[in-house]
């Protein structure tokens with residue numbers, strides 16, 4: 001089998017030889033086309049002239065033969081124009097030549113000049129085929145045929161034996177050989193020429209194809225830039241038909257702002273020695289689209305002359321667009337990086353700074369160049385380095401990709417910078433760590449402010465604690481004498497007095513009560529302000545509480561000649577969960593103000609319940625209306641601030657604490673308080689308290705605040721009096737308590753302090769102990785603890801056996817004091833000043849039932 005290349009070559013050769021033959025036929029056809037009519041005309045003219053001058057042949061046959069030959073030649077020339085015939089030009093030529101030859105031979109015979117005829121024919125046959133490259137084989141055949149015909153003619157006319165030996169015969173033989181040689185030579189020359197032409201043609205076709213199919217626009221212009229040649233790509237680039245492009249100026253397609261520059265560039269190329277140059281330029285195509293092209297320009301030379309430019313233009317619009325986008329993105333990134341208000345650094349995996357921004361340089365006091373010669377380890381505060389390195393290590397081990405920490409850097413000037421560091425590890429496409437991106441925020445100032453704030457808060461809290469302590473102490477200091485004053489007034493009132501004296505006593509008592517209320521308000525507000533609201537949430541009979549409060553104020557209102565209306569909506573739940581003190585104080589403050597400030601008209605209290613989705617919860621809405629002076633415009637905002645008084649308040653007096661307490665309480669419950677008022681017409685105060693609905697239950701143990709009715713003193717009802725040990729250091733209070741208790745039928749033993757009380761307990765048993773908390777030496781709480789401890793060890797101090805009831809008395813009015821008392825082991829707690837009724841009620845509750853008191857068990861030592 002022939003190798004593939006060989007087959008291809010053979011096929012190529014076959015195609016080539018066919019094309020050469022075709023070319024030869026074409027070459028012959030072209031010549032026949034020209035030569036045949038000329039020969040026909042020449043034949044006619046020469047013979048015609050000969051006929052006229054009498055030198056030519058004069059027979060009709062000769063004339064007809066000549067015409068016939070001319071016609072034959074003309075027909076040949078005519079049919080040669082058909083492409084299908086041209087391919088067979090040689091064959092047709094041969095046939096026509098044969099016919100002409102035959103006609104001549106016949107004419108020679110008819111004219112009786114066979115030799116001339118034979119010579120002409122031999123010349124024709126030998127020369128014509130030799131000149132026309134019919135190929136050496138046909139030429140050989142012709143030469144042989146001509147020679148044989150000639151020799152045959154000679155033999156017929158001159159004689160066979162002498163035919164070859166005649167000079168004509170020898171000449172014909174030489175001519176035949178020569179014609180054969182010429183024909184062979186000519187064929188070789190023709191074949192080579194045609195093959196060369198074919199090669200050139202093929203190369204031209206190849207170049208044409210290359211140019212036509214080129215992606216780049218290829219143009220040729222004259223020295224003025226006028227386009228003389230353009231390929232398809234050029235037509236596409238300039239969006240114009242290829243033919244239309246010819247004659248247009250190349251520079252007209254260059255965008256105007258750069259046109260002059262490009263023309264100068266071409267001029268430089270024209271003048272310069274470097275005949276090739278590259279340049280990128282914006283162009284505008286025929287449709288007005290702006291594009292970018294890269295131009296390779298080459299000056300064309302003809303001899304020493306330069307006669308134009310060869311331009312290769314490539315459409316780089318997309319590339320330029322992408323490059324521009326990249327550039328813009330780079331610019332954006334750069335400016336983001338540079339202008340970021342936070343420090344940004346790219347850090348190599350070994351800690352070297354690769355790139356840093358201005359904010360970081362400013363933060364650390366180094367220039368970018370200096371930082372890029374360092375690593376983060378060298379500027380990290382030593383104590384923080386280990387933690388940072390550990391996190392870096394975790395990143396590099398692939399345990400994490402980011403981390404966040406707070407660390408300190410050492411600035412160039414040696415100062416410390418506290419920073420929040422956010423680090424992300426960047427990996428390449430194979431997951432290999434490349435560098436870290438670090439965001440470094442300077443929080444030195446923030447930390448300083450936080451420290452200062454914490455110190456300020458601490459100081460404020462300390463001040464608040466000091467204030468609270470002060471208030472507590474003052475409360476105690478004021479309450480203690482006030483207890484004496486009010487108690488004595490109570491005693492005085494129950495003694496035999498004249499009407500005038502009774503009025504004085506009542507006035508003094510009322511003033512004392514006011515002072516006490518103010519003291520309570522101050523304490524309450526201070527407690528709220530210091531965040532020590534300690535609600536004793538309990539199940540409260542809301543209806544009862546509201547009616548109780550309103551009953552008291554109704555009486556006051558009626559005394560002032562005011563109407564008083566209370567409307568409790570039917571859906572208000574009877575039992576709710578709230579600190580009763582809160583609800584009571586809100587109502588007391590609002591209704592009290594309404595009654596206080598209103599001089600005519602009426603006061604109305606509305607209580608509504610706003611249910612919620614939860615059937616066990618809702619909002620208690622309290623509305624207190626009055627027809628009082630109203631609130632002046634501009635006063636609304638401040639009324640709920642502590643110590644703020646409106647025009648009405650300034651006229652009647654007051655502390656300005658009531659509304660502040662109302663709002664604070666309401667807000668502490670999750671609700672709110674506000675007022676609507678028309679100056680000179682009246683006011684409406686609203687309070688909303690989100691509350692839980694409670695199941696009804698037995699009222700809780702009464703404390704000092706919960707006792708409202710005056711009970712019968714326990715001691716007064718007993719068959720034998722009950723013995724109470726009173727431990728109190730203040731002489732006025734000692735006297736007051738003694739009097740109150742004795743009045744209630746109790747037998748009283750007095751002790752001036754805790755130690756004296758302990759001494760009393762050693763010698764006597766008691767039904768109850770009434771201990772003041774604050775006493776010199778062993779105070780009331782300590783004494784309570786001692787008693788309870790000793791009881792736990794088996795001692796007994798009670799007349800009725802078991803543990804002795806202890807009621808603690810204190811001037812401290814806060815809830816935590818109550819807790820402390822109860823925790824120490826007291827049974828009840830009473831805040832000073834003590835009302836007789838409250839004292840009796842408390843003792844009543846603590847003391848065992850009467851029948852248990854009959855016998856007095858022996859005291860265990």
Ligand code: ADP
Pocket residue numbers: 589593594597626628629630631639644645646647648649650653654655656657658659660683
């Ligand atoms: P006080 O009543 O002790 O002055 P409050 O905090 O209870 O303190 O009230 C603050 C101020 O609000 C009062 O001074 C008064 O001017 C105004 N105010 C309160 N209630 C009413 C009311 N019902 N009608 C008119 N003004 C009122």
